[in-house]
Amino acid sequence: MAEQEGIALVDLDENGVDRAFRADVLDGLAARQKAIPARWLYDDVGSDLFEDITQIPEYYPTRAETEILTDRGKEFATKIAPGCAVVEFGSGSSVKTPLLLKAIAPGAYVPLDISGDFLREAAQDLAAKFPGLPVYPVEADFMRTVDLPAEVAATPKLGFFPGSTIGNMVPRTAVDLLRSMRETLGEGAQLLIGMDLVKGRDILEAAYDDAAGVTAEFNLNLARRINRELDGDIPTEKLRHIARWNDDFARIEMHLEANEAIAFSVAGQEFSMRSGETIHTENSHKFTRRSSKLLLEAGGWTPQKRWLDSGKRFSLLLAEATEPRKAP
Numbered sequence: 001m002a003e004q005e006g007i008a009l010v011d012l013d014e015n016g017v018d019r020a021f022r023a024d025v026l027d028g029l030a031a032r033q034k035a036i037p038a039r040w041l042y043d044d045v046g047s048d049l050f051e052d053i054t055q056i057p058e059y060y061p062t063r064a065e066t067e068i069l070t071d072r073g074k075e076f077a078t079k080i081a082p083g084c085a086v087v088e089f090g091s092g093s094s095v096k097t098p099l100l101l102k103a104i105a106p107g108a109y110v111p112l113d114i115s116g117d118f119l120r121e122a123a124q125d126l127a128a129k130f131p132g133l134p135v136y137p138v139e140a141d142f143m144r145t146v147d148l149p150a151e152v153a154a155t156p157k158l159g160f161f162p163g164s165t166i167g168n169m170v171p172r173t174a175v176d177l178l179r180s181m182r183e184t185l186g187e188g189a190q191l192l193i194g195m196d197l198v199k200g201r202d203i204l205e206a207a208y209d210d211a212a213g214v215t216a217e218f219n220l221n222l223a224r225r226i227n228r229e230l231d232g233d234i235p236t237e238k239l240r241h242i243a244r245w246n247d248d249f250a251r252i253e254m255h256l257e258a259n260e261a262i263a264f265s266v267a268g269q270e271f272s273m274r275s276g277e278t279i280h281t282e283n284s285h286k287f288t289r290r291s292s293k294l295l296l297e298a299g300g301w302t303p304q305k306r307w308l309d310s311g312k313r314f315s316l317l318l319a320e321a322t323e324p325r326k327a328p
């Protein structure tokens with residue numbers, strides 16, 4: 001029951017249980033390859049752990065993307081429509097968003113997020129940093145087309161989707177999202193999007209299985225969350241975090257693997273796992289120059305410019321919502 005406007009974007013039952021979470025977990029645990037959508041990693045504990053991940057030495061994407069935003073600001077300004085409304089998909093990072101806004105001097109900032117609390121906090125923070133910049137937060141599920149505030153109807157739009165979050169979606173979902181973004185922003189809009197790059201397996205696996213065990217905690221928190229919120233008794237001490245490169249799909253996969261045969265219940269239903277069986281909890285796709293451009297094209301966006309950090313680990317792409325060139 002996700003509504004664009006009005007009261008509830010989260011649908012709770014009479015016991016305060018998130019119905020969508022319960023349905024996804026019960027379906028996912030009943031599947032042959034157990035799998036739970038990655039969005040459920042981000043309760044309050046998970047969101048804090050993700051913030052910690054962005055600081056760990058092995059996790060380079062946040063630093064690499066921040067470097068591009070810091071160093072290439074002048075170039076952005078020459079490619080992006082002056083006075084545009086920046087529409088951020090997600091409520092904004094306290095570091096990356098100000099770097100972009102400083103570089104391009106926009107006419108308005110419109111953060112979109114499903115979580116009203118995050119959204120209001122981030123919007124207030126931004127408004128304090130940029131006095132005079134109109135900020136119009138919109139509480140919405142940006143996986144669907146969103147009605148933007150009337151105040152920016154006539155302003156050119158720049159969508160901003162940093163972090164390589166697009167990589168957490170399988171290609172067909174990523175294409176659906178890019179198409180919704182195009183619909184939300186309109187013909188002629190631009191999109192600035194972060195995409196992490198394919199690189200050596202060792203670097204990638206270390207980035208998702210850090211020595212301090214922060215990513216392991218982030219992954220295991222999902223099982224703990226299931227126990228907390230869905231009356232589960234998963235023996236989490238018998239699960240271990242796995243991050244492995246899947247070369248066929250060019251992605252890092254996170255799994256929770258059972259160290260021994262276990263049985264447990266969740267929301268009144270019984271489940272079991274064999275020793276070595278896993279629950280697949282996240283994909284993080286990595287891109288090449290070609291695959292990133294192909295994905296943008298498939299989503300209705302024409303690539304205009306691509307920037308890399310000095311270590312060539314991460315890319316930030318600018319694209320435009322134009323009619324596709326006529327096929328031969």
Ligand code: AVI
Nearest residue numbers: 053163164165168208215284
């Ligand atoms: C949010 N997202 C882009 C992160 C990533 O790199 O795929 C999530 C993450 N999972 C483990 N570490 C970071």
